[in-house]
Amino acid sequence: QPQMTAQIGNFTFKHLFLNASGVYCRTKQNLDDLLDNQATGGIVTKSATLRSRKGNPNPRYHSILNGAGSINSMGLPNYGLQYYLDYLLSKSFDKPTILSVAGTSFDENIELLKQIQDSDYQGMTELNLSCPNVVGKPQIAYDFETTNKILTEVFKFFKKPIGVKLPPYFDLNHFDQIAKILNQFPLDHVNSINSVGNGLWIDIETESVVIKPKKGFGGIGGKMVLPTGLANVRALRERLKPSIKMIGTGGITSGKDVFAYLLCGADLVSVGTQLGIESPKIFNRLESELAAIMVEKGYTSVNEFRGKLKSLE
Numbered sequence: 646q647p648q649m650t651a652q653i654g655n656f657t658f659k660h661l662f663l664n665a666s667g668v669y670c671r672t673k674q675n676l677d678d679l680l681d682n683q684a685t686g687g688i689v690t691k692s693a694t695l696r697s698r699k700g701n702p703n704p705r706y707h708s709i710l711n712g713a714g715s716i717n718s719m720g721l722p723n724y725g726l727q728y729y730l731d732y733l734l735s736k737s738f739d740k741p742t743i744l745s746v747a748g749t750s751f752d753e754n755i756e757l758l759k760q761i762q763d764s765d766y767q768g769m770t771e772l773n774l775s776c777p778n779v780v781g782k783p784q785i786a787y788d789f790e791t792t793n794k795i796l797t798e799v800f801k802f803f804k805k806p807i808g809v810k811l812p813p814y815f816d817l818n819h820f821d822q823i824a825k826i827l828n829q830f831p832l833d834h835v836n837s838i839n840s841v842g843n844g845l846w847i848d849i850e851t852e853s854v855v856i857k858p859k860k861g862f863g864g865i866g867g868k869m870v871l872p873t874g875l876a877n878v879r880a881l882r883e884r885l886k887p888s889i890k891m892i893g894t895g896g897i898t899s900g901k902d903v904f905a906y907l908l909c910g911a912d913l914v915s916v917g918t919q920l921g922i923e924s925p926k927i928f929n930r931l932e933s934e935l936a937a938i939m940v941e942k943g944y945t946s947v948n949e950f951r952g953k954l955k956s957l958e
């Protein structure tokens with residue numbers, strides 16, 4: 646079996662696969678199922694807010710083009726920070742855990758992280774700066790000044806391992822700008838991408854949108870966002886300091902996609918839409934597909950090709 650592991654800070658991931666925050670991770674049972682799967686390197690919680698949230702009205706999720714994509718406007722439904730802290734402090738874990746948080750205001754983000762800092766939780770944290778589906782709220786990481794302000798405030802008091810979840814960027818100058826900001830901070834990781842915000846899907850039969858919130862506008866995920874995810878991971882890897890590790894997310898459905906993310910420089914990958922379709926057994930499939938590709942290419946370790954995507958010079 647080729648060596649497929651990764652290191653983020655003091656955390657060793659014995660497998661390269663994580664669930665994308667938000668998919669199959671809202672309940673303690675979901676998280677236990679992910680934990681018990683032998684191909685997951687760790688588990689990621691649904692992004693928590695301070696208090697539990699019902700989220701947006703249904704229908705708020707829709708599969709599009711026979712599973713080639715997904716559109717969602719969940720609206721951060723979760724059981725609140727304490728529920729996830731209780732779970733994460735209820736037992737010892739044999740693989741790293743990532744507690745995702747998403748405040749719907751500057752103050753809520755700070756309070757969430759203050760509570761984590763003051764708690765006994767010693768795992769990893771991920772600050773979700775990219776939820777596109779809270780009505781009336783922007784995707785924070787598209788506002789560079791606010792992102793800088795939040796991270797400056799966070800690192801005055803937060804001393805535990807932390808990373809950020811980013812939205813996709815589509816302009817090379819934006820990659821330069823966000824990387825310049827992130828490189829100022831002792832971040833453990835960046836997770837890119839979150840869904841492609843505010844897409845729209847239409848049912849021709851009914852001449853209607855397919856999800857209720859925001860007149861049908863929602864985040865796009867699944868296979869169709871793979872080129873955007875790959876570009877963001879590659880562009881950020883080239884610009885971020887080596888101490889900031891990379892979780893590649895977006896459109897993974899096969900071992901080939903995982904291999905492509907690793908070539909772009911991902912240390913780990915996470916799977917959302919396709920996990921929702923196939924359930925956790927997808928991780929066993931992806932791991933065996935990736936291993937077969939590595940064997941066929943004569944690689945014994947991911948380190949031999951991670952980040953080594955070739956250009957056509």
Ligand SMILES: O=C1NC(=O)NC(C(=O)O)N1
Nearest residue numbers: 719720721776778840864
């Ligand atoms: O960060 C998020 N990304 C999404 O695509 N959806 C969820 C949500 O709506 O809760 N949050």
